[in-house]
Amino acid sequence: DAGVIQSPRHEVTEMGQEVTLRCKPISGHDYLFWYRQTMMRGLELLIYFNNNVPIDDSGMPEDRFSAKMPNASFSTLKIQPSEPRDSAVYFCASSLVGSSTDTQYFGPGTRLTVL
Amino acid sequence: LAKTTQPISMDSYEGQEVNITCSHNNIATNDYITWYQQFPSQGPRFIIQGYKTKVTNEVASLFIPADRKSSTLSLPRVSLSDTAVYYCLVGPRMNTGFQKLVFGTGTRLLVSP
Numbered sequence: 001d002a003g004v005i006q007s008p009r010h011e012v013t014e015m016g017q018e019v020t021l022r023c024k025p026i027s028g029h030d031y032l033f034w035y036r037q038t039m040m041r042g043l044e045l046l047i048y049f050n051n052n053v054p055i056d057d058s059g060m061p062e063d064r065f066s067a068k069m070p071n072a073s074f075s076t077l078k079i080q081p082s083e084p085r086d087s088a089v090y091f092c093a094s095s096l097v098g099s100s101t102d103t104q105y106f107g108p109g110t111r112l113t114v115l
Numbered sequence: 116l117a118k119t120t121q122p123i124s125m126d127s128y129e130g131q132e133v134n135i136t137c138s139h140n141n142i143a144t145n146d147y148i149t150w151y152q153q154f155p156s157q158g159p160r161f162i163i164q165g166y167k168t169k170v171t172n173e174v175a176s177l178f179i180p181a182d183r184k185s186s187t188l189s190l191p192r193v194s195l196s197d198t199a200v201y202y203c204l205v206g207p208r209m210n211t212g213f214q215k216l217v218f219g220t221g222t223r224l225l226v227s228p
Contacts, residue, residue, distance in 0.1 A: 004158075031209065042218060042219065042220055042221075043159070043202075043218040045216065091158045091159075093158065095209065097209045102147070102149070102164065102208050102209050103161040103164075104159075104161065104216070105161075106157075106158025106159050106160065107158055108157060108158060109156075109157070109158055
């Protein structure tokens, strides 16, 4: 398996622009997570899905952030409008409940810079 | 969620054994202890998970005393490539009711030649 795939790997945009981050989880996994990592706040869980359904989005910072999972193999995290404080590395992870260790498999991340 | 406390940083030399201890005094009965490793510019990677006593895999060992209020990740004979941040997480297994994993600040391990 190719692991969790994220695109783009790097994104530079200007304040006010819409940003869409994409994630393809590992095939067969039933949980998908979006995290954000910054030096100040560390690794934070933004939202997670179970079987394509959003379960908990309490970590989403504000209404400018939205996430969707239209099918089991694709998810997006959208920021509209983007702000400089959104600059961070965004990770997507997937997991299979019932596996022997509950491992979350992380993607390589998208480094977002908002100017 | 059980709060965890681990050292901010540790230094070691190649070939040494490294032990990173994590405190989790309010661990719950159904909580497991999981360790992740994160290299610069990469996402965290699962290392090991345990409930009690000792767990060993090809990468590390995890020692958990009977009271489970702490745990120790042991990395045998570290190399330069083990330089990374190590996170200790405590929480129930996902099939018993998922709770958010809190990664905290982790322990930054620096391995020198």
